[in-house]
Amino acid sequence: MNPKLTVITPNYNKGDAVIQCVQSVLNQSFEDWEFIFIDDGSTDGSFEKAIESADGDERCLFLKNTTGIKGGNASRNLGIEQSKSELIIFLDSDDLMMENCLMDRNRDFEANPDLDFIVYPMGIFNDTIGDSDFISNIPTSTPDLHRFLDRDVVWLISGPIWRKSTLESLGCFDLSLHSQQDYDLHVRALIVGFKYRYIHKSPDIFYRQNTESLPRKSSQSVDHFRQRFQMILRHADLLAGAEKLGKKERLLLARYILDIAQMMRWHTKTLGKNALKEALEMWKQTYDLGLVDKNKYGVGYSYLRFKHNMMYNRLGFLQRYLEKSFRKNLGDYIFSPVNFSCRVKLSDYARN
Template identity: 30%
Template sequence: MKQLPKVSIIIPSFNRRKLIEETVQSVIAQSYKHWELLIVDDGSTDDSFAYLQYQASINPRIKVWQRERLPKGASTCRNIALENATGTYILFLDSDDLLAPHCLEQRTKIFEQNSHYDFLVFPIQYFENKIGDRQDIFFRRFHEDYLTSFLLKSYWITMSPIWKKEAVLKIGGFDEELACMQDRDLHIRAIIKGEKFKIFYDKSLVDGYLRVSNSHERISNNISSVKLDSKVLANQKLYKLLQKKQMLSPLRQRMVAAHYLNISWNYHSIGCIEKANDLWKEALQKGMISQSSYLIGKSFIWLRNMPLIRHSRIVAGIIKKIHQLLLPKFLLRL
């Protein structure tokens, strides 16, 4: 009799006692029993780790660690768990994600039927307080080639793919220097390095649930200088990798420039004026944009942060439309 493949489910944890309990229970409730749950705590100050230790003591499939090396962050925690994973397949979750009871059974069955791929991508449904309180689904169809599309928007999220373990290891796991955008970085590197994948758009295959607020933002999402610095680093590394692989077309340059503009605007909005100006100037110096686009973008950053405009959706919308007419295509689509 053929042995069923094991799935290693990996979760970083930090001060999410109530939320991670729901996540753990959604794993325990899986109809597919060949799994292990690996959780690495990132220095929680609530009783998260005590709860996780208790769960590990009563269920041998659950293994928990505390992060004992730098840097702090979800990427380091995920990589520590990945180093200890014994499964054939890997599924990454955030500590507030939930799985449908049939998730692992469905994904392993489909993966066995599509074994020549490195990872498979599934649709995910939003929820706020409980599963079913929203019906909208996170999935986007690609309009360009995969890489160009992903440079503009994230087309799937952390829990969307199920991976072959060797595929994640081949691309080096998560970048531990990044405080945010780690999943986007991982997915883009997988595409750049030619990993084979298949996306399932059928809404009937929804098997995971993403917790959000009523604005479609992750509950942990907020603008801070540290997060913006990490976004800058992620895009700088991405730009360098695209150059190295000779995959940096003019369109892709504009895609990266759009992120630079968005980050510059956010820097400006929290008072980091010098960082905002320096980053947008970097886009010009690297040749991502023309001098005229630079000047228009600079006015956009300044105008969007004027109190009158920031507090008026109508005025802000008019200003953005004007700039969209003047800047190259895609530059303001973030």
Template identity: 25%
Template structure:
């Protein structure tokens, strides 16, 4: 018998033919069978769209579509899927995520039992694609202020949430953002003081492939356009949060500026670095001793690199992390390692 509540799952797809079938199969295998899977292709050059079409031809619950408008990117695809969704509840997935068989069943049960909740948040785990062992949680989910947790880059990921559709349709992803889209999307939602519940002790019900996350090390190979987009999103969020007096942004957003700019200073030419720095509203708008120290160390990185002494940047990087600015230069505390890794089925 078909379950009462329809769940919409929106997945942006771009060149994921190696993993897409597994993601779709994990949805097909759900014990809650009343769902619609909306796959929005972003102009894939591989077999991704063909794979999605083949599944759609064999299962009426699967919808395969292509992005027909600009700009290109996952946030546009997610917004298109958001407009197409007809379910009572809604989730966003990445095209290489995997769901446990009871993922939809458990999330729907909670939202059905608690009609006043706008969304729920469950645990997600990262797994190694070679061993299929999940050994880390994306986030502890135990923060007292989740808005602060997102500012500190310690919040949950996009697939952790299951929304009531009539609630989430009031929000949109930043379509011009080439990165940090999920992060800024959740911040906009949390600003509105929604009703939600987290389940930090829940068994992970979505599995994310390690190595496909938006890591700071990827800045090394990013185009300047993408780097600029990253800072534009940070700047936009910082402006939107200025009225949130209870937030401490110096150890959150400022930290991200420092970590990413540090890599830009090391990897890019001095002229490219200076041009990027001048274009950033954050640095022209704010003044503080901490910000002055950051500017000094970032410019020092750039000067060392342009002087042909790049090997010294590694030493400076370690000194910043452990001596000069450990709170700003150290790694985030988001990832939680599991004592007992488990096999993803």
């Protein structure tokens, strides 16, 4: 008989943190689960430590990523393929579950059989649970899709519990992305219109914030900017196909592209003049796709040339004047980072 629930954990060089992660699964009050742990070529002995910490529990399956494609998304997709249950939760190998997590989430799904996924907040910690009282995010009156498109990440990788069939319908994780794979998956689920519910309660999974990962280290690289740009274009296409590409969605997509294009200036040393050229080509797509009108395209074009011209760094007064002028003319097309994601507390929900 197949288990009711699968926990899928990708791992790469998480050291001793994997021991706590595995133990948090073994300590679950709900026992009808399988645990699939996929290692992505670790060199620090963490794969062996994870196996040892499971102490031969037959519900645990330890695999190595042999797909030929490195990265957490390839490992998660392998886990989905290998899973035998109807419900799936993703747990990173340095994160932790509370002992009633699986019991509560399984019960919520049994009470809501019409849903495709259910979402919960994640707690944040550094070394031990309780050393931070922040959570991943809180509900607001703004539609979740709009918040994601505006990079106000409403939930993190372990926030949802999924139906396996829902993940398969989405095509699982996008293997072309080296970062923001979970962001992309969540946006696609919202565009498609899968039925879900957000349950705001005390966190039952905790995200370890003080560890480093390859995606975090390289998230500002040229390749990551290019991948992110292509991701936005795919989202635009999906929105258009779902007849959801309205005025607000166009603004948010164009804003994201403009922000990536202006950040390409960070790579002028390696790309030379091609950094500006590529940035302008990215921005041109917003006009070609009808995300901006001719006037906003022209202002954005000039803005990118300004941002990429390092000469203005030596002319502080002129730089500040032009920056202020462009921001006024571009208005909402200028991205201003939100303060919600991983910067709120459970009690903050009462004020929204």
